[in-house]
Amino acid sequence: MDRARMGSRKVLIIGYGSPIRGDDAIGPLVADRLQADGVPAGVAVISRHILTAELVADLVEHDRVVFLDAAVEGTPGEVRCRSLAPDASAMSTMAHFLDPRELLAWCETLYGKVPETFLVTACGSAFDYSNYVLTPTAEAAVQPMLEWVRRLIDPNGCASRLSKPTDEAATHGETGSPTMII
Secondary structure, three states: OHHHHOOOOOEEEEEEOOOOOHHHHHHHHHHHHHHHHOOOOOEEEEEEOOOOOOHHHHHOOOOEEEEEEEEOOOOOOOEEEEEEOOOOOOOOOOOOOOOHHHHHHHHHHHHOOOOEEEEEEEEOOOOOOOOOOOOHHHHHHHHHHHHHHHHHHOOOOOHHHHOOOOOOOOEOOEOOEOEEEO
16 A cells, blocks of 8 residues: 555545444445544545445445444444455455455455455444434444544554454454454
């Protein structure tokens, strides 16, 4: 990531989730909040209902990608950040959306390039029908998600610092990737 060292790193943030399924809307809501607050030059923000193959061309144009999503595993309100790697076996069970790791595998296969990638999630507590309405538990997770993203887009930040647990974070390996929990 030579551009990152030179201060011209391109970062893409993608918040995704269903706006009509309660806490599943946290990814797009956090992305929208980031966009409203303003992001540094070189940072692009996309808010999506689902991940589709068309995003692969956008991913390869960036040095770092941060996905924002709701999670169903974990303690409600828990925020996690983990690095992602390409995984062609991470295919979704639904034909109309894709797993971020599958998109990364497509980047690798089609373009021979994979951006440094992170997934920031908040564990939701209710996924009932609602329109961009989060539970109080998920709403409380918005600020910690924003803090993670700000650390990840900091031009002076370093991913290696983020991959090591701190006093307030624990490591829970999933496919060998460190997961930071706050």
